[in-house]
């Protein structure tokens with residue numbers, strides 16, 4: 150016999166107890182360790198800035214139709230497995246897979262650089278994955294990986310049953326994972342969509358912002374701005390003023406640029422002032438509303454920084470201002 154009423158009553162009491170006594174929040178910038186996330190004590194670990202790269206296989210339901218389970222399995226294995234290899238290669242700090250998609254999280258040193266290199270690699274990989282798929286199954290629906298990137302503060306904890314390792318998962322409370330998922334949902338393969346804060350962090354990197362100048366693999370052209378403005382739907386704040394990147398790695402320069410980005414290089418002398426002014430226009434926003442959004446994001450980062458300072462001064466105290 151199942152004692153349903155007792156279960157529901159216990160949950161009711163548990164909810165009320167959790168709301169009564171807020172958990173403590175411990176700042177873990179520079180010392181975050183996902184294996185040390187608490188599960189049975191009321192304590193969350195905070196990272197001030199985390200980058201989430203979400204990926205999602207387009208038309209995965211249609212890929213299964215009329216196909217043998219083993220064929221579908223090989224598509225998932227090649228596709229999703231390939232993306233996981235990329236995350237691992239670029240030192241993602243955490244990877245979560247949910248069937249036909251998932252996400253990689255990056256924190257600490259060079260988080261934006263690693264995340265962007267991973268995302269651009271997913272684009273390049275996705276192009277090859279799709280052409281191999283089409284060559285093998287000519288009637289396969291058009292597919293590929295949709296990628297969205299977002300960043301911001303998160304609170305993390307292992308949620309679940311403390312004595313059952315298979316019934317607990319790290320939970321990443323905050324906007325980055327949520328917004329990266331929204332970004333991935335509303336884009337298509339070959340168009341990496343990033344939110345406002347991600348653009349703020351990477352737009353001054355010439356290796357990320359401008360092309361190498363190759364056209365269809367032929368060298369010698371003039372470098373151009375690679376990004377376009379995109380307003381993200383279903384994002385209620387200044388993060389919605391995003392940007393989309395439509396290119397993967399160049400066959401001639403990809404490796405060189407990828408290494409430059411990971412080394413922290415940002416400046417290319419060959420970018421002329423006309424191209425840079427294009428970027429300035431894009432970065433600051435040609436309309437007042439985008440300027441305002443950028444200011445809002447900057448103000449938010451300043452609030453975060455002051456919170457971090459306050460928390461550093463008072464490390465283990467309860468930190469309840471977060472539900473603002």
Ligand SMILES: [Zn+2]
Nearest residue numbers: 361363399402
């Ligand atoms: Zn090139």
